Amino acid sequence: MSIVVVGTVAFDTVETPFGRGENVLGGSATYFSTSASFFTDVSLVAVVGEDFPDEHVSFLQGRNIDTAGLQRIPGKTFHWSGRYGYDLNEAQTLDTQLNVLMDFQPELPESYRDAEYLFLANIDPDLQMQVLEQVRKPKLVACDTMNFWISSKPEALKKVLQKVDIVVINEGEARQFTGEANLVKAARQIIALGCKRLVVKRGEYGVLMFTADTVFAAPAYPLEEVFDPTGAGDTFAGGFMGYLANTGDLTEEGIRQAIIFGSVMASFNVEDFSLNRMKRLEYKEIQARFSNFKALTSFRDVSL
Amino acid sequence: MSIVVVGTVAFDTVETPFGRGENVLGGSATYFSTSASFFTDVSLVAVVGEDFPDEHVSFLQGRNIDTAGLQRIPGKTFHWSGRYGYDLNEAQTLDTQLNVLMDFQPELPESYRDAEYLFLANIDPDLQMQVLEQVRKPKLVACDTMNFWISSKPEALKKVLQKVDIVVINEGEARQFTGEANLVKAARQIIALGCKRLVVKRGEYGVLMFTADTVFAAPAYPLEEVFDPTGAGDTFAGGFMGYLANTGDLTEEGIRQAIIFGSVMASFNVEDFSLNRMKRLEYKEIQARFSNFKALTSFRDVSL
Numbered sequence: 001m002s003i004v005v006v007g008t009v010a011f012d013t014v015e016t017p018f019g020r021g022e023n024v025l026g027g028s029a030t031y032f033s034t035s036a037s038f039f040t041d042v043s044l045v046a047v048v049g050e051d052f053p054d055e056h057v058s059f060l061q062g063r064n065i066d067t068a069g070l071q072r073i074p075g076k077t078f079h080w081s082g083r084y085g086y087d088l089n090e091a092q093t094l095d096t097q098l099n100v101l102m103d104f105q106p107e108l109p110e111s112y113r114d115a116e117y118l119f120l121a122n123i124d125p126d127l128q129m130q131v132l133e134q135v136r137k138p139k140l141v142a143c144d145t146m147n148f149w150i151s152s153k154p155e156a157l158k159k160v161l162q163k164v165d166i167v168v169i170n171e172g173e174a175r176q177f178t179g180e181a182n183l184v185k186a187a188r189q190i191i192a193l194g195c196k197r198l199v200v201k202r203g204e205y206g207v208l209m210f211t212a213d214t215v216f217a218a219p220a221y222p223l224e225e226v227f228d229p230t231g232a233g234d235t236f237a238g239g240f241m242g243y244l245a246n247t248g249d250l251t252e253e254g255i256r257q258a259i260i261f262g263s264v265m266a267s268f269n270v271e272d273f274s275l276n277r278m279k280r281l282e283y284k285e286i287q288a289r290f291s292n293f294k295a296l297t298s299f300r301d302v303s304l
Numbered sequence: 305m306s307i308v309v310v311g312t313v314a315f316d317t318v319e320t321p322f323g324r325g326e327n328v329l330g331g332s333a334t335y336f337s338t339s340a341s342f343f344t345d346v347s348l349v350a351v352v353g354e355d356f357p358d359e360h361v362s363f364l365q366g367r368n369i370d371t372a373g374l375q376r377i378p379g380k381t382f383h384w385s386g387r388y389g390y391d392l393n394e395a396q397t398l399d400t401q402l403n404v405l406m407d408f409q410p411e412l413p414e415s416y417r418d419a420e421y422l423f424l425a426n427i428d429p430d431l432q433m434q435v436l437e438q439v440r441k442p443k444l445v446a447c448d449t450m451n452f453w454i455s456s457k458p459e460a461l462k463k464v465l466q467k468v469d470i471v472v473i474n475e476g477e478a479r480q481f482t483g484e485a486n487l488v489k490a491a492r493q494i495i496a497l498g499c500k501r502l503v504v505k506r507g508e509y510g511v512l513m514f515t516a517d518t519v520f521a522a523p524a525y526p527l528e529e530v531f532d533p534t535g536a537g538d539t540f541a542g543g544f545m546g547y548l549a550n551t552g553d554l555t556e557e558g559i560r561q562a563i564i565f566g567s568v569m570a571s572f573n574v575e576d577f578s579l580n581r582m583k584r585l586e587y588k589e590i591q592a593r594f595s596n597f598k599a600l601t602s603f604r605d606v607s608l
Contacts, residue, residue, distance in 0.1 A: 086485040181390040219521035256603040
């Protein structure tokens with residue numbers, strides 16, 4: 001099954017203690033679709049400016065990503081600059097130039113509108129809603145967001161959260177959105193808005209997934225070398241949704257496996273700048289790391 | 305099998321956003337031994353002053369803890385005061401009155417010296433070493449420490465770490481001790497000192513356990529109500545060592561189970577102030593929560 005994703009395609013300028021990337025390929029939809037493309041067909045909805053090089057479009061198409069929904073309009077591509085300290089858990093945004101994002105009106109190609117899986121990656125919640133309304137009968141809709149939209153457009157965001165099946169956000173954002181310090185309580189509040197599941201991303205601490213009556217905890221993969229956490233959350237979401245779209249298994253067990261595949265993809269992504277690790281990633285590496293996750297987390301039951 | 309533990313027995317004055325406890329029972333050896341007593345016999349080595357009430361000693365003895373090594377000497381009992389904010393992850397120490405701890409010379413009763421399991425809870429590393437030297441042929445020795453000793457007695461601490469089988473410390477302390485921001489690298493450095501295993505406590509994010517060639521990740525139990533994190537680490541260590549001493553199973557699998565039992569005990573301890581939750585805890589609750597940990601973490605393997 002194929003996924004439609006709306007989000008950003010961007011130039012990033014990123015500094016970490018281990019190096020610097022200037023005007024490298026980035027954006028929530030870029031990371032998401034590249035990651036998901038290892039598991040399923042992906043159709044991209046995003047906007048770039050006249051300065052966006054063909055080689056990046058070729059890269060996406062080379063991963064079999066449908067770019068019919070990638071608009072190119074006059075102006076410059078969205079540009080994000082950020083910096084990470086040694087703990088690598090949270091980016092400090094240095095500069096945000098929205099550029100063409102300010103005039104973006106997502107218009108889905110007809111071939112996208114029967115998509116069964118839809119991911120509303122981090123972008124203006126009004127744009128997320130516009131895309132949601134254009135997809136006729138999705139089987140599963142998930143969304144992400146960020147602190148900026150929580151504080152600037154809380155009502156528009158709330159409307160999106162009420163329409164989706166799965167909300168995927170950072171731990172700090174779950175707390176910020178609900179004003180609740182306890183994560184279990186914050187999760188209950190978000191689920192009470194109407195979604196079925198909440199996936200809370202905790203950076204190097206992994207993921208907690210909540211439903212009304214279950215919790216699943218997945219660790220992050222312990223890595224000796226982390227170069228650049230940019231895009232880890234979107235890469236996680238891409239692996240998660242990509243695997244779900246691949247299997248169509250929306251049982252608790254199927255969704256837990258998808259969480260692990262998402263975690264696997266994120267763990268690779270942080271091993272190099274931009275999408276460099278994704279560019280040389282092979283499926284057999286994904287399989288091997290899934291097995292490593294099993295070894296990392298398994299313990300024997302006791303006969304009590 | 306029985307465990308000998310050396311550490312502090314203290315009065316704590318603790319403030320959290322949910323309440324305040326004044327001069328309540330605390331101390332690393334208190335939390336450890338109470339937790340371990342659910343699984344095995346425990347012999348306590350610690351010091352208190354003349355102000356320490358008999359009811360606390362009776363409580364420990366009521367849990368079948370051997371208090372022959374609990375010295376009572378002239379002066380006041382060690383007193384720690386601290387405060388937690390809403391995130392509850394790290395205590396701010398407001399006041400530390402060492403009192404009788406300053407003159408403590410641990411002297412093990414003869415009956416303690418053949419102990420097979422020894423836990424050197426958080427206390428001056430010189431005292432940890434004195435106790436270690438008095439136990440003739442322990443099968444397993446583990447130790448904890450804290451930031452204060454890492455900065456004030458790094459050499460004495462290093463000597464202790466070189467003599468133990470398992471080091472149990474906080475994430476921040478692992479980074480502080482090694483000066484290494486990456487936890488996997490920090491773990492390798494600590495294991496290179498000579499211990500076989502490192503157990504890294506990460507508060508609400510759970511535990512990572514390292515050996516030279518394995519890693520195990522256990523989440524913390526997601527709780528809707530956390531009242532007081534004081535003693536969570538010692539309670540974890542008590543459940544961990546207590547279960548190991550109970551089963552004698554020092555294989556990787558046995559030790560992983562012990563990590564989960566430690567996590568179970570810590571999750572109960574934070575549900576109330578001081579040792580109040582431990583005082584009313586029943587073994588069937590421990591069993592039920594172990595099962596919940598299994599449900600919390602399990603995911604199906606894939607046929608890849």
